[in-house]
Amino acid sequence: xxxxxxxxxxxxxxxxxxxxxxxxxxxxxxxxxxxxxxxxxxxxxxxxxxxxxxxxxxxxxxxxxxxxxxxxxxxxxxxxxxxxxxxxxxxxxxxxxxxxxxxxxxxxxxxxxxxxxxxxxxxxxxxxxxxxxxxxxxxxxxxxxxxxxxxxxxxxxxxxxxxxxxxxxxxxxxxxxxxxxxxxxxxxxxxxxxxxxxxxxxxxxxxxxxxxxxxxxxxxxxxxxxxxxxxxxxxxxxxxxxxxxxxxxxxxxxxxxxxxxxxxxxxxxxxxxxxxxxxxxxxxxxxxxxxxxxxxxxxxxxxxxxxxxxxxxxxxxxxxxxxxxxxxxxxxxxxx
Amino acid sequence: xxxxxxxxxxxxxxxxxxxxxxxxxxxxxxxxxxxxxxxxxxxxxxxxxxxxxxxxxxxxxxxxxxxxxxxxxxxxxxxxxxxxxxxxxxxxxxxxxxxxxxxxxxxxxxxxxxxxxxxxxxxxxxxxxxxxxxxxxxxxxxxxxxxxxxxxxxxxxxxxxxxxxxxxxxxxxxxxxxxxxxxxxxxxxxxxxxxxxxxxxxxxxxxxxxxxxxxxxxxxxxxxxxxxxxxxxxxxxxxxxxxxxxxxxxxxxxxxxxxxxxxxxxxxxxxxxxxxxxxxxxxxxxxxxx
Numbered sequence: 001x002x003x004x005x006x007x008x009x010x011x012x013x014x015x016x017x018x019x020x021x022x023x024x025x026x027x028x029x030x031x032x033x034x035x036x037x038x039x040x041x042x043x044x045x046x047x048x049x050x051x052x053x054x055x056x057x058x059x060x061x062x063x064x065x066x067x068x069x070x071x072x073x074x075x076x077x078x079x080x081x082x083x084x085x086x087x088x089x090x091x092x093x094x095x096x097x098x099x100x101x102x103x104x105x106x107x108x109x110x111x112x113x114x115x116x117x118x119x120x121x122x123x124x125x126x127x128x129x130x131x132x133x134x135x136x137x138x139x140x141x142x143x144x145x146x147x148x149x150x151x152x153x154x155x156x157x158x159x160x161x162x163x164x165x166x167x168x169x170x171x172x173x174x175x176x177x178x179x180x181x182x183x184x185x186x187x188x189x190x191x192x193x194x195x196x197x198x199x200x201x202x203x204x205x206x207x208x209x210x211x212x213x214x215x216x217x218x219x220x221x222x223x224x225x226x227x228x229x230x231x232x233x234x235x236x237x238x239x240x241x242x243x244x245x246x247x248x249x250x251x252x253x254x255x256x257x258x259x260x261x262x263x264x265x266x267x268x269x270x271x272x273x274x275x276x277x278x279x280x281x282x283x284x285x286x287x288x289x290x291x292x293x294x295x296x297x298x299x300x301x302x303x304x305x306x307x308x309x310x311x312x313x314x315x316x317x318x319x320x321x322x323x324x325x326x327x328x329x330x331x332x333x334x335x336x
Numbered sequence: 337x338x339x340x341x342x343x344x345x346x347x348x349x350x351x352x353x354x355x356x357x358x359x360x361x362x363x364x365x366x367x368x369x370x371x372x373x374x375x376x377x378x379x380x381x382x383x384x385x386x387x388x389x390x391x392x393x394x395x396x397x398x399x400x401x402x403x404x405x406x407x408x409x410x411x412x413x414x415x416x417x418x419x420x421x422x423x424x425x426x427x428x429x430x431x432x433x434x435x436x437x438x439x440x441x442x443x444x445x446x447x448x449x450x451x452x453x454x455x456x457x458x459x460x461x462x463x464x465x466x467x468x469x470x471x472x473x474x475x476x477x478x479x480x481x482x483x484x485x486x487x488x489x490x491x492x493x494x495x496x497x498x499x500x501x502x503x504x505x506x507x508x509x510x511x512x513x514x515x516x517x518x519x520x521x522x523x524x525x526x527x528x529x530x531x532x533x534x535x536x537x538x539x540x541x542x543x544x545x546x547x548x549x550x551x552x553x554x555x556x557x558x559x560x561x562x563x564x565x566x567x568x569x570x571x572x573x574x575x576x577x578x579x580x581x582x583x584x585x586x587x588x589x590x591x592x593x594x595x596x597x598x599x600x601x602x603x604x605x606x607x608x609x610x611x612x613x614x615x616x617x618x619x620x621x622x623x624x625x626x
Contacts, residue, residue: 071433119616125432126375127619130571133564134608141605257564261440268437302448308441312434313426 046174058278060235066273069208074132076259082237105241113233140255155251271318353482355589356489361544364537370576377439380563381446386542413539458553513576574624
């Protein structure tokens with residue numbers, strides 16, 4: 001009797017995970033929009049690629065912040081490692097093949113993520129915030145120290161990359177780049193989605209919600225956190241590599257605190273722990289920034305600050321959370 | 337005097353002056369974080385605002401530097417009270433992340449406002465004659481301004497130490513940092529206490545901001561750039577510990593100055609290396625509770 005009820009519980013859990021994993025029709029929407037943008041705004045493709053790169057960067061942060069609940073102020077460290085892996089390989093080693101460059105960036109950033117994560121993820125709260133922040137700044141200072149290699153704050157300008165797959169060369173308007181970045185994002189997203197809905201992803205959510213209980217049921221908390229930190233670092237590295245490839249230059253500002261803060265703001269605006277929050281947040285942020293910072297950078301900075309304050313006070317689950325609340329409100333009204 | 341001793345004295349002197357600036361600006365942050373566990377990333381914005389008030393008072397109204405410092409400090413201290421009452425108070429029980437976001441938002445708004453009124457170019461401040469030039473301490477000449485900073489810092493440390501360790505209100509603050517619920521149970525009004533320390537801390541930050549103008553120049557980005565340093569001092573010293581903040585400010589101030597003297601290229605590397613080393617060994621800082 002006891003064994004059958006346990007089996008039934010196990011089946012129910014498996015069914016729950018499978019149901020969550022199943023593809024919902026609404027999930028096609030962002031991808032259809034991304035493809036439609038390619039045809040509607042052919043002259044804004046360079047900007048479009050930057051938006052997609054930030055989506056990927058925000059997605060990597062969502063893995064650790066939204067799912068595992070690790071608050072970091074130094075996620076730009078991994079973006080920067082990826083960006084400089086590709087940049088240095090092209091400038092110093094004449095390794096200009098783009099796709100293998102992405103793998104190299106993922107491995108380097110993942111490695112740094114693994115090493116720093118192993119040490120840092122034992123800590124929480126302010127200590128962790130300061131340690132992650134210091135990591136990013138130390139990487140930046142190391143780059144500055146060896147400016148003979150890294151180019152210092154002038155960076156590595158005028159990088160060139162081989163045509164994609166040996167065939168598709170880059171055009172002036174960035175059409176090839178846009179599709180390239182979109183394809184890489186699709187692969188990365190599929191991977192992240194699998195992780196999030198796997199038992200491993202469930203364990204991460206458990207750690208976020210109640211770390212003591214996870215310890216109590218024997219979950220290897222530290223190992224899981226280091227694993228997801230490494231994965232997120234590798235993805236951020238890929239985003240950084242794409243940043244260098246699409247811009248054909250890279251400077252040490254990629255390690256800036258601003259970069260870490262910006263990606264966090266995007267994710268928060270979109271909504272954490274919900275995969276598509278990264279999409280919405282990055283798109284909204286980048287489009288608003290593009291429009292308002294041309295109008296007046298000061299005005300934009302004030303606006304982004306105000307948005308953050310309002311988001312914390314009134315919309316703690318981001319724009320997607322607001323939509324959900326609105327949906328719930330209307331469906332409840334229909335019922336009554 | 338031999339060359340290396342000369343350099344060592346310079347490093348110690350400048351490091352000490354720098355440490356005093358770090359201590360004055362960070363101590364409020366440390367106590368408020370220790371008391372409420374509130375991650376206040378807008379602390380640098382209060383310091384920046386204090387600096388700009390000093391600029392306006394001295395340049396536009398022709399008030400002397402030292403009274404301007406005092407006026408600015410009191411103004412910011414009072415002005416910070418509504419922020420605490422109406423914004424921060426709502427988030428005491430929230431997560432670190434929400435506190436980080438709210439206060440980063442406030443810092444951004446402050447930076448934008450400062451850029452709007454004062455422009456992005458660094459400002460300087462006219463000093464009275466007795467703070468310019470050098471002062472002779474018998475065996476060597478030292479910059480008067482830094483000497484002033486050290487004397488002022490030492491005086492503030494003495495006052496704060498007395499207030500913290502020897503007065504009734506200081507004892508209440510220490511009790512609340514130690515165990516908030518217990519302090520409330522014995523009838524200490526922790527809310528009021530916190531508003532008070534927050535105002536004093538913000539006022540001190542404003543004082544630090546005013547003092548920093550002569551050292552680094554004042555631009556709107558001050559609010560974020562130096563915030564990192566204040567947070568490091570707090571984290572390394574241990575939350576809510578006066579002693580820890582002082583020790584951290586001294587260690588980081590001297591190390592940073594030394595690093596910049598001896599290895600100019602390495603720039604800010606040392607201060608972060610020291611931070612990481614200390615926090616890896618003592619995660620709660622020098623005098624923090626584990």
